[in-house]
Amino acid sequence: MQLAVLMTNTDESEFAQRHPKDGEKFADLVHLVRPEWQVTSFSVKDDVFPDDIDAFDGVMITGSPASVHDTDPWVARLLDLIREIYAARIPMFGACYGHQAIALALGGTVEANPAGWVFGVAHSEVCKQVAWMSQLPSPFAQYAAHVEAVTGLPDGAEILSVSEACAITGFHIENKVFTTQNHPEMSHAFMSALIEEYAPKLPVGVGDAARASMLVKADTQTYGQSIARFFETHKT
Template identity: 50%
Template structure:
């Protein structure tokens, strides 16, 4: 399969460049379970978009510290592309910012988390009763689903932690691509912004690392349209 990665992460800090960027993280995650897949990265946050959706078998939209409510031109352009991808019947997966921009592109709303930052490792509960540990890093979340969307997961302080639209769209508010060492370092990097209470809580949450291969398999099955295996 040929997967387009729409890279939205606007962090160009020295810290960010000491770690693999999202254009590397998402393919690395998926190659754990689908080593033969081809990935093409488009840094849409820099205005670099696919010229065509031909030969694209699936699309993944990454996370970002940017807000979908920023009014940035590239965000509006990405929302239009989301609608085009869905109209073309190409499977679309979004994580964190990706989850949020899919929601707004389809008429949903995104705003500040009512309880403030959610950071560190959390337990996600799916509508079929399954649970999954995963990393969180968000101060905004989807507050209202777009028409036709269905919640598939909830998380701490986050009633819409993931949704589907038919069999062609699947999202998560969380970060399946993040490695434990990166998350621990990110908590320290953002400690001043998070404040002592959230920083301490985030550090305390880091226990047994999430199974990235399990999460990647879940995403891969969706992109392959194996809908019977999706919550």
């Protein structure tokens, strides 16, 4: 399996330089469950895009502090590429920003999350069972860091999971699209560091709630298996 990771993370701070880039994080997640798969990263936020997306069996789109409504040229180019990938029936997985970008590109809506910031460990209930998620518990835990959310789905999309703080934490379109609003690629150590970095910049109480949530660890490996089975389902 050959996967392309489209990196959208615009954070170039000192904090970001002390930690692995998202391409490495997603490759590590894939290799945790499918060590033989090949993963190639493209920093699309720096306008580095694949020359031939058809060379890949699947695409993963990362998270970012950027907004899908930003007017930077790379954002428009990414949305166009998402539509191209979808038309070519190449399976796409999107996390956080990727989840929102896929929704927006295909006709959905993204707005400020009505419940505000979701930060730390978030628990989602599975509301529709699909084959590749059959081993995922309900509720399942993921690391989260977002203040925008998908509020309307593209045509043909179905909600996969929900939470108290976010009405759509995942959706799918047949076996072509699979998304999560959260961050399956983040480690417990990285999320803990992210909380300490961002807590002083966020509304009062958000950081303390995020710290308290970290008593629980995310279902990283099980969710990673779901991602792998999604790509495998498309191949069968």
